[in-house]
Amino acid sequence: MSEPGTTTPTLDKDPGTAPPAPGEGSGRFWSPRRVPAAVVAVLLLAGAGLLLYDIAAVRAHHPAMHWRRALARQLAERPLDDTWVLTGAAVAATLGLWLIVLALTPGLRALLPMRRPHPDVRAALRRDAAALLLRDRAMDVSGVRSVRVRVRRRKAAVRALSHFRDLDDVRADLLTVLTDAVRGLGLTRTPTLSVEVTRPGRKG
Numbered sequence: 001m002s003e004p005g006t007t008t009p010t011l012d013k014d015p016g017t018a019p020p021a022p023g024e025g026s027g028r029f030w031s032p033r034r035v036p037a038a039v040v041a042v043l044l045l046a047g048a049g050l051l052l053y054d055i056a057a058v059r060a061h062h063p064a065m066h067w068r069r070a071l072a073r074q075l076a077e078r079p080l081d082d083t084w085v086l087t088g089a090a091v092a093a094t095l096g097l098w099l100i101v102l103a104l105t106p107g108l109r110a111l112l113p114m115r116r117p118h119p120d121v122r123a124a125l126r127r128d129a130a131a132l133l134l135r136d137r138a139m140d141v142s143g144v145r146s147v148r149v150r151v152r153r154r155k156a157a158v159r160a161l162s163h164f165r166d167l168d169d170v171r172a173d174l175l176t177v178l179t180d181a182v183r184g185l186g187l188t189r190t191p192t193l194s195v196e197v198t199r200p201g202r203k204g
Helices: 034-059 066-077 083-104 127-139 167-184
Strands: 111-113 124-126 144-151 155-162 192-198
Touching: 034 083, 111 127, 124 127, 127 144, 127 155, 127 167, 155 167, 167 192
Parallel strands: 155 192
Antiparallel strands: 111 124, 144 155
16 A cells, blocks of 8 residues: 655746746836825725715706816916916826836835845845944954945945054955845845945044
């Protein structure tokens, strides 16, 4: 009697698309933006419902609502160069551009995409965590008193204060240590490293 064999569950994949190779970037993470989407949906639904109700009332031989009559009168009487007309157009254009930007940009700028060790794995590293790691590595360098680190998608800026040793030597050691640390983060886009070393009480 043969023992029952064991099977390993696998993910269903589209045979027409090849999976990304290991080490490929995760890509930017998109924010769901539920709050702006919900606000826009509620406003559009309320406005459309109110307008449809008013149109149905007019079709039933009832007078149109006061706000629609007043709006139609204002649009007919006010010239296009009126201050209120220009202000309303500017507000509407600003809101429209804001919605377009939200639709076309991924958001979640605090997350730095990482390389994918496996096709089915996506990972990201928070900027503050990356900055903390680089700061800890920089504090291990001899002569460094304090460090400030700012990590962005394309640049990691490090400002260190040195209380002894030559500044050029400290900067060279920092470049060596932090270059390895930045590469060790495993980010899809390795940020450019900028290191500045000064003495306490002196502005860089």
